[in-house]
Amino acid sequence: MSPVRAVFIKELLDSLRDKKAVMSAMLFPIFGPAVIYFMMTAMISIRSEVQETAVPIQNMDNAPHLIRWLTERGVTFERFDGDARDAVEAKDKDFVLIIPDAYQKRFAESRTAYVEVVHDSSRADAQAATQRIASLIRGYNGEIAALRLITRGVSPDVMRAVEAREIEIASKQQIAARALTFIPMYIVLAAFVSGMGVAVDSTAGERERSTLEALLINPVDRSVFVTGKWLAAAGFASVGVILTMLLCVIVLQHIPLEELGLKFQVTPMQVIAMVLATFPLAFLATSMQLLLGSFAKSFKDAQSYIGFLVFLPMAPAIFTVFNPIATQTWMFAIPCLGQHLLLTDVMGGKPVPAVGYVLSAISTMIVAAGLVQVTARFFKRESIIFS
Amino acid sequence: MITVCNLRKTFGDVTAIENISLTAENGRVTGLLGPNGAGKSTTLRVIYGLVKPDSGSAEIDGTDITTSPQAAQQKMGVLPDQLGLYPRLTGREHVQYFGRLHGLSEDALGARTDDLIRMLSMETIADRRTEGFSHGERMKVCLARALVHDPGNILLDEPTNGLDVMTTRTVRELIGQLRDQGVNVLFSSHLMHEVSRLCDHIVIISGGKVVAEGSTEQISDAAGEDNLEDAFVKLVEGVLN
Numbered sequence: 001m002s003p004v005r006a007v008f009i010k011e012l013l014d015s016l017r018d019k020k021a022v023m024s025a026m027l028f029p030i031f032g033p034a035v036i037y038f039m040m041t042a043m044i045s046i047r048s049e050v051q052e053t054a055v056p057i058q059n060m061d062n063a064p065h066l067i068r069w070l071t072e073r074g075v076t077f078e079r080f081d082g083d084a085r086d087a088v089e090a091k092d093k094d095f096v097l098i099i100p101d102a103y104q105k106r107f108a109e110s111r112t113a114y115v116e117v118v119h120d121s122s123r124a125d126a127q128a129a130t131q132r133i134a135s136l137i138r139g140y141n142g143e144i145a146a147l148r149l150i151t152r153g154v155s156p157d158v159m160r161a162v163e164a165r166e167i168e169i170a171s172k173q174q175i176a177a178r179a180l181t182f183i184p185m186y187i188v189l190a191a192f193v194s195g196m197g198v199a200v201d202s203t204a205g206e207r208e209r210s211t212l213e214a215l216l217i218n219p220v221d222r223s224v225f226v227t228g229k230w231l232a233a234a235g236f237a238s239v240g241v242i243l244t245m246l247l248c249v250i251v252l253q254h255i256p257l258e259e260l261g262l263k264f265q266v267t268p269m270q271v272i273a274m275v276l277a278t279f280p281l282a283f284l285a286t287s288m289q290l291l292l293g294s295f296a297k298s299f300k301d302a303q304s305y306i307g308f309l310v311f312l313p314m315a316p317a318i319f320t321v322f323n324p325i326a327t328q329t330w331m332f333a334i335p336c337l338g339q340h341l342l343l344t345d346v347m348g349g350k351p352v353p354a355v356g357y358v359l360s361a362i363s364t365m366i367v368a369a370g371l372v373q374v375t376a377r378f379f380k381r382e383s384i385i386f387s
Numbered sequence: 388m389i390t391v392c393n394l395r396k397t398f399g400d401v402t403a404i405e406n407i408s409l410t411a412e413n414g415r416v417t418g419l420l421g422p423n424g425a426g427k428s429t430t431l432r433v434i435y436g437l438v439k440p441d442s443g444s445a446e447i448d449g450t451d452i453t454t455s456p457q458a459a460q461q462k463m464g465v466l467p468d469q470l471g472l473y474p475r476l477t478g479r480e481h482v483q484y485f486g487r488l489h490g491l492s493e494d495a496l497g498a499r500t501d502d503l504i505r506m507l508s509m510e511t512i513a514d515r516r517t518e519g520f521s522h523g524e525r526m527k528v529c530l531a532r533a534l535v536h537d538p539g540n541i542l543l544d545e546p547t548n549g550l551d552v553m554t555t556r557t558v559r560e561l562i563g564q565l566r567d568q569g570v571n572v573l574f575s576s577h578l579m580h581e582v583s584r585l586c587d588h589i590v591i592i593s594g595g596k597v598v599a600e601g602s603t604e605q606i607s608d609a610a611g612e613d614n615l616e617d618a619f620v621k622l623v624e625g626v627l628n
Contacts, residue, residue, distance in 0.1 A: 001487050001493065003487065003488050003490070005487075006484060006487035006488055007488075010473075010476070010480075010484045013476070013480070014473055014475050014476060017475040017476075017516075018475060209471065209473075209474075210469040210471050211469075211471035211472065211473060212471070213437060213467045213468070213469045213471055214465075214467050214469065214470065214471035214529070214532070215471065216437060217435050217436070217437065217460060217465045217467065218460065218485060218488040218489065219456075219457040219458070219459075219460035219461040219488070219489065220457065220488050221457070382437065382438055382439070385437060386437075386438075
């Protein structure tokens with residue numbers, strides 16, 4: 001058995017027996033998709049509830065035409081008598097629609113007729129329902145106004161001097177991908193979380209337990225130890241990444257996204273593409289943790305340094321928000337950013353050039369291997385054992 | 388055989404060893420005796436290659452530790468100052484891990500591990516995780532681990548420190564057996580009776596220098612005392628004053 005393999009197997013065995021490390025490595029991949037599932041289904045059920053819930057209305061008989069118009073558009077009503085303010089404040093109702101007594105008279109005289117929507121804008125859960133009724137009433141206004149202009153021999157176009165017409169070119173799947181941008185970030189994050197326990201335990205942990213002296217007396221180059229430890233930690237991280245991804249895909253397929261007007265479809269080929277895109281990150285993340293872990297004298301020490309690494313996978317997400325420029329080939333060569341772009345594109349159903357995969361994999365692995373070399377050099381110092 | 392010539396090592400302003408020369412021959416037990424802080428551990432660490440000397444050299448069977456550390460390390464088994472066991476691995480797994488790092492084949496390793504477990508009478512603990520082992524049990528695992536590649540030179544840093552009577556006996560018997568097989572045993576201790584009982588050759592270190600060398604009798608005679616302990620105290624105090 002080669003020494004690298006011996007170190008690799010020992011670290012793997014040691015870590016698998018560490019229940020805490022296994023738990024923390026596996027909890028992350030399960031936790032995220034579960035949260036996504038419950039959040040999205042809750043969001044969807046709020047939306048569909050909005051359409052089903054009857055609109056509480058006061059003095060319905062004051063505006064028969066408006067009511068008929070709304071009813072034709074699928075709105076149902078329930079009569080509401082009492083104090084609208086109190087009801088909204090007490091959260092009995094999301095909002096209350098009031099038709100004042102003056103409505104009919106003003107409407108008949110072609111003056112602006114008011115209806116009142118009593119609502120509380122600080123209540124996030126009531127926003128959707130309120131906005132829906134407000135937008136329907138705007139629609140009614142547009143229609144009535146146009147008719148009135150026509151009867152006066154004026155074209156309704158007079159009212160619309162300039163109008164912006166939006167032409168949406170993103171596919172529905174891309175819109176879904178944007179709604180789900182946090183998923184690529186989460187998968188990238190999994191690479192940083194799942195292997196951390198192993199990376200820290202096999203460096204700072206060895207120093208803390210004073211096991212390095214006995215280990216380093218063995219007639220093996222120090223880089224062999226670092227490489228074996230790296231591969232074991234990267235193995236853990238890869239499993240974490242792949243598990244996170246598969247669970248995310250499974251969860252997305254079980255969320256009724258169509259009800260949001262979104263579409264999410266992945267083929268097995270896309271899943272493979274996503275795995276290929278992300279797993280080099282497992283090697284990079286653990287090489288960084290190994291280096292920081294070697295500087296630390298104890299597990300606690302290491303965790304406080306490594307905590308900052310978590311910001312790294314978030315950087316590309318922030319970058320793409322503030323620099324919404326088109327993806328260019330060189331971007332794939334930047335570790336973390338490259339993976340983020342690849343995942344976003346694959347999930348959005350956009351074709352990704354092969355050069356994207358190759359560039360991001362190679363650059364990530366080069367940086368990782370370089371960091372492993374630095375760690376190996378650090379392992380050659382006396383201070384790694386005796387301080 | 389281990390030959391050490393004019394070793395010197397400083398850590399910052401502190402001179403850990405000033406000038407140490409010694410020879411540990413095969414088939415002999417050589418004891419490195421000295422008070423705490425005399426430089427015993429540092430001398431051993433230079434010999435097993437974890438500390439680089441500022442000057443001087445250490446050779447193991449003719450191989451220089453600073454120029455070809457791995458070839459030299461291959462020739463020795465070491466029980467270091469810090470035992471360093473992995474709590475989640477069993478005794479057997481410790482022995483196997485080190486055997487693999489020494490490049491033993493799986494067949495040879497299996498047989499050798501069984502032999503060592505028998506030799507150190509650790510059959511009942513070999514397949515238990517070392518978490519919660521007593522000091523004696525831990526010491527046995529470390530000894531087995533140091534001997535796995537059947538080295539010609541054994542370095543033991545304070546091997547009987549804090550052991551109970553039973554385990555101390557096992558260690559003594561093991562040292563005797565190894566000597567009889569022609570192995571070179573070099574061990575450090577500050578326990579006088581341990582050294583006078585086990586060693587054929589004694590090197591007394593104080594203040595980073597060798598102050599006396601020879602058999603128990605030679606050292607006592609040279610100091611003009613009847614026993615090793617009085618001789619030791621006289622020699623060490625002589626250096627410190």
